[in-house]
Amino acid sequence: MNLRALTRGDAAVAGAAVLLFIASFLPYWTVDCSGRYCGDTSQNAWDSVLFPVLPSVFLLGILAAVLILVQRFQGAAAATRQVLGLRLDQWGIAFAVTALWTSIWSLGGGPKGLDHGFGAWLAVISLLVLAGAAAAGPLVPALKAPLVTDKPAVPQGYPGGYPAPQAGQPGQYGYPAPGQDPQQAQSPAFGGQPGGYGYPAPQAGQPQDAAQQAAQHAAAQQAAHQAPAPAQAAPAPDFAPFWFAVPAPRQLAPKDNPAGAPVGDLVPGTWYLAVEQRGAALVAQLQDGTQGLLADTTGIQRG
Structure with a gap:
């Protein structure tokens, strides 16, 4: 699993899928009822009486996020891999939009005395984030930025x-000691190599300006490429x-x-x-x- 392949948009997709899964266990319907004979006054998406809300809203949205993340983890190898003419992330975007559309329609109507619970509203919000991040991820620079970056x-x-x-001692092998200025570490007084970058220092009495050093460096590179391996x-x-x-x-x-x-x-x-x-x-x-x-x-x- 290559986390460096994930973007901020992928992280938003994954977070929205987690919220959607949590919302499936929260009350989807609440009954406006009071009294000793009312019984259970709430139902979540896993109750069979609400079928097909669970597969068409919650499971479809989670499947969309899985397809998008699987495509990212596969990296460049899956750029041309298609299923029925579409890549996995394209299928994921289509599923996310479909689940969002279904969740919005499910908020309308309903039997008298029933109100939509927090699970229904959280599902719509999660699918809005999921579909938006999936569709805008390849287009918005802030969402295309990598989630994990290598820092020197x-x-x-x-x-x-x-x-x-060690602290307070000159750096060894050309490396500056902690708290020591890199330029100071290359000074002969601190045990450094005055030539810098591992190159021999100019001989005394032979000053070199920047142009002369650049010309000598280019000539040395050309000679290195043309010289035989033993040399x-x-x-x-x-x-x-x-x-x-x-x-x-x-x-x-x-x-x-x-x-x-x-x-x-x-x-x-x-x-x-x-x-x-x-x-x-x-x-x-x-x-x-x-x-x-x-x-x-x-x-x-x-x-």
């Missing part, structure tokens, strides 16, 4: 057994592991075959560990321990 979080420890920095396999001798995040989705190539099929993907909002530097490229480690070569390191954010 600062890792509490280092995978692979690397120790986490790229040589790691930088003075490299220290550090955490980083990417500004856009990027793929990892095999460590020993940059031209091979991707072995993983890097996504924004997640921290990854750079364990090795090969020219302008980095060897990154995923959460499951998979390692691959990241050739495009432009714009990465160092932790």
Whole structure:
């Protein structure tokens, strides 16, 4: 079950279905009667005398919500899957509108001395929400927003057994200590690497402006793509592991075959560990321990 596939509209559909189920047990009819011989003065939708209110209003509305949510949980694989020419969510919208229409008509008329109870009114309100959220969910941006979003979080420890920095101490492996400014962590006075992002620092007496650095970086990337695999396999001798995040989705190539099929993907909002530097490229480690070569390191954010 992939909760990240659900939207706010789906959550409204599910909540309305729960209210509809609760309403089925509440009084649907109340009898205006007083005295010792009146007997039971209320009936809910499960009483047989109210048939077919239960299947045509309550069960049909709950079935509509189930079809819509099943379609969402199946994700992109069910985008073209149809039953009698309609997708499951389209059947769900049709059932929801039908149940709403039936519930509204059931509020009219009735035998003398009978009044609609709270269950009948709650059913209409629930079906209004259910049908509205089902029909407007794919159209209204507020309802199309995902229910669960991934937020970038600062890792509490280092995978692979690397120790986490302690409070009041300089960060290790290129990661800033708690409360320490990231720029300060890269200062040589705090044990950081002045080159930044795992790249070697410029030699003393060789100042580089932004244009020169960009040109050298582009040339290094082009050389990395054109160089044979054995040349790229040589790691930088003075490299220290550090955490980083990417500004856009990027793929990892095999460590020993940059031209091979991707072995993983890097996504924004997640921290990854750079364990090795090969020219302008980095060897990154995923959460499951998979390692691959990241050739495009432009714009990465160092932790």
